[in-house]
Amino acid sequence: MAKRNTSNEDEQLKTHFNWHDYARLGQYLKPYTWRMLLVLGSILIGNVAIILGPYLMKVAIDQAIPQRNFQLLWGLSGTFLVSLLVAFGCFRYRIWAITEIGQNLLIDMRTDLFKNLQKLPFAYFDSRPHGKILIRVVNYINTLSDLLANGLVNLISDVISLVITLIFMFAINWKLTLDSLVLIPFLLLWAYYVQKRQRTAFRALSNKQSNLNAYIHESIAGIKVTQGFAQEEHAVNTFDSVVNDNRDAYMRAVKIQYALSPGVQNISTMTTALIYFIGIQQLGVVVSTGTLIAFLGYINNFWNPVINIGNFYNSLVTATTYLERIFETMDEQPTVTDAPDAFALPPIKGDVRFNQVSFRYDEDGPLNLDNVSFHAKVGQTIALVGPTGAGKSTIINLLSRFYNVNSGQITIDNVDLSQVTLESLRTQMGVMQQDTFIFSGTIMDNIRYGRLDATDAEVVAAAKLARADTFIRTLKAGYQTEVQERGDSISAGQRQLLAFARVLLADPRILILDEATAAIDTKTEAQLQAGLNELLKGRTSFIVAHRLSTIQQADQILVINNGHIVEAGRHADLIAKRGEYYELYDSQYRMLQAE
Numbered sequence: 192m193a194k195r196n197t198s199n200e201d202e203q204l205k206t207h208f209n210w211h212d213y214a215r216l217g218q219y220l221k222p223y224t225w226r227m228l229l230v231l232g233s234i235l236i237g238n239v240a241i242i243l244g245p246y247l248m249k250v251a252i253d254q255a256i257p258q259r260n261f262q263l264l265w266g267l268s269g270t271f272l273v274s275l276l277v278a279f280g281c282f283r284y285r286i287w288a289i290t291e292i293g294q295n296l297l298i299d300m301r302t303d304l305f306k307n308l309q310k311l312p313f314a315y316f317d318s319r320p321h322g323k324i325l326i327r328v329v330n331y332i333n334t335l336s337d338l339l340a341n342g343l344v345n346l347i348s349d350v351i352s353l354v355i356t357l358i359f360m361f362a363i364n365w366k367l368t369l370d371s372l373v374l375i376p377f378l379l380l381w382a383y384y385v386q387k388r389q390r391t392a393f394r395a396l397s398n399k400q401s402n403l404n405a406y407i408h409e410s411i412a413g414i415k416v417t418q419g420f421a422q423e424e425h426a427v428n429t430f431d432s433v434v435n436d437n438r439d440a441y442m443r444a445v446k447i448q449y450a451l452s453p454g455v456q457n458i459s460t461m462t463t464a465l466i467y468f469i470g471i472q473q474l475g476v477v478v479s480t481g482t483l484i485a486f487l488g489y490i491n492n493f494w495n496p497v498i499n500i501g502n503f504y505n506s507l508v509t510a511t512t513y514l515e516r517i518f519e520t521m522d523e524q525p526t527v528t529d530a531p532d533a534f535a536l537p538p539i540k541g542d543v544r545f546n547q548v549s550f551r552y553d554e555d556g557p558l559n560l561d562n563v564s565f566h567a568k569v570g571q572t573i574a575l576v577g578p579t580g581a582g583k584s585t586i587i588n589l590l591s592r593f594y595n596v597n598s599g600q601i602t603i604d605n606v607d608l609s610q611v612t613l614e615s616l617r618t619q620m621g622v623m624q625q626d627t628f629i630f631s632g633t634i635m636d637n638i639r640y641g642r643l644d645a646t647d648a649e650v651v652a653a654a655k656l657a658r659a660d661t662f663i664r665t666l667k668a669g670y671q672t673e674v675q676e677r678g679d680s681i682s683a684g685q686r687q688l689l690a691f692a693r694v695l696l697a698d699p700r701i702l703i704l705d706e707a708t709a710a711i712d713t714k715t716e717a718q719l720q721a722g723l724n725e726l727l728k729g730r731t732s733f734i735v736a737h738r739l740s741t742i743q744q745a746d747q748i749l750v751i752n753n754g755h756i757v758e759a760g761r762h763a764d765l766i767a768k769r770g771e772y773y774e775l776y777d778s779q780y781r782m783l784q785a786e
């Protein structure tokens with residue numbers, strides 16, 4: 192299992208950036224090649240239209256006005272107006288197209304990332320703060336898409352203008368041109384020196400940003416605990432330290448990032464000085480005054496795109512630290528996948544067998560399940576009981592194949608689970624976790640999560656069967672009442688009833704239920720039991736049971752301890768045996784009596 196990470200600990204990357212990552216990034220641009228070419232075309236046309244302005248002005252001043260040639264003047268004015276409109280149109284197109292390409296890139300990358308996240312095992316989410324996953328999907332991808340769309344087009348237009356300027360410079364005087372390029376190798380060396388340090392500094396910064404995001408996310412999720420224990424001050428202090436770390440890392444990164452721009456500025460000034468020096472020395476011999484003046488003008492034109500390219504390079508180096516994290520998440524492999532020859536599990540009846548199943552979470556850890564065997568017949572209710580950490584949830588995790596067994600076999604209707612596709616298995620199973628998750632939306636939507644194509648009438652019917660209908664109708668907007676993520680506005684018992692309705696709607700053959708341990712009033716308890724009885728009808732069910740009523744009605748009770756089944760049988764038999772179950776039951780019973 193992955194090493195656990197916390198919000199105050201920097202994440203270590205499995206693989207660092209390599210140049211293939213840029214090629215991989217380029218793949219995202221491929222579908223937009225034509226659009227990008229159109230944008231470039233519009234930049235070129237727009238630039239020509241703008242450059243035309245001064246020329247038209249020159250013709251007007253030198254010819255049309257002195258000659259009082261109104262026809263020419265009208266023609267020039269008309270051309271000028273058209274060129275302005277063309278430039279305006281090109282500019283608008285560029286902004287619109289680039290924004291759209293950027294947004295599409297954002298969708299493409301985010302979707303790939305999100306799709307992969309959907310396949311990752313619980314262990315991946317358990318091993319790091321969720322805020323660190325969020326920042327990759329939201330912020331890092333934003334930065335990249337902007338760089339790819341906007342930055343790349345600017346880069347290409349800068350390169351074009353650089354090449355055109357160089358062509359003009361070489362045409363005017365190739366010797367002076369070579370002289371003005373003499374300092375470029377120093378610039379490249381400087382850039383290489385800076386980028387190595389910059390990448391390290393930005394990697395540190397992205398870690399701190401990630402920690403900050405994780406801490407904010409965690410503290411919002413845990414706000415009730417914070418306020419319940421009056422730990423607000425502690426939370427603010429921790430936040431302070433995380434936020435300061437972020438500022439320090441940012442300052443270090445920016446210090447290095449801007450080490451490149453003065454280098455470019457200095458070298459550009461030195462080049463101009465050099466050209467003055469060489470030009471004046473050779474003035475009248477090889478170089479004319481006009482050439483020197485024109486040349487110095489071009490040198491300015493030359494450095495502008497160089498500075499822009501330098502800035503792009505800066506952003507690119509920064510972005511690589513985000514890129515490596517995005518690709519890391521995209522490349523994260525699910526631990527449980529379909530076998531190459533996996534087939535779809537046929538519609539199941541619900542006969543389940545564990546044959547000598549052993550399993551460990553950590554490769555080098557102890558066995559968490561040791562040689563477990565049992566047989567659940569179609570339609571039976573199996574209660575799993577035992578002390579905390581015994582292995583009850585592990586049994587149900589293996590049954591849903593959230594993990595692969597290390598040895599032994601689990602079969603449904605005599606089909607080995609390792610041979611079937613995960614989708615065909617999980618769509619036929621209803622899994623209810625102890626803490627029912629409510630998504631933000633209406634009560635209706637939340638129940639419909641069990642089967643998305645269910646009609647409103649089917650949702651209501653399921654809610655009635657699950658005994659959830661009564662409480663839903665007391666809410667101010669009934670089924671259309673909006674609930675928030677996690678469902679804090681409704682009670683724990685009501686959340687369970689909604690979960691029952693959700694599963695009833697899905698109508699799985701096998702039901703897996705981790706019963707909530709939260710204290711529930713007797714009225715809700717009775718409703719829950721009625722809802723549960725409805726759920727259990729006609730399906731094979733595995734219940735990590737905490738309620739005595741559930742346990743007593745089970746067809747089989749498996750008592751788990753330390754990864755073993757230590758006792759199995761019906762309630763009355765196990766009580767009569769006076770063994771581990773008896774003690775467990777007795778202590779729970781006494782506890783309930785005491786309450």
Ligand SMILES: Nc1ncnc2c1ncn2[C@@H]1O[C@H](COP(=O)(O)OP(=O)(O)OP(=O)(O)O)[C@@H](O)[C@H]1O
Pocket residue numbers: 192314317552553559577578579580581582583584585586
């Ligand atoms: N994701 C995990 N990674 C590593 N070890 C785990 C993981 N989940 C559970 N374990 C360990 O496996 C053992 C069995 O845990 P399991 O969750 O199955 O117990 P349980 O009987 O369901 O307990 P509880 O009643 O407290 O939920 C425990 O020792 C637990 O620490």
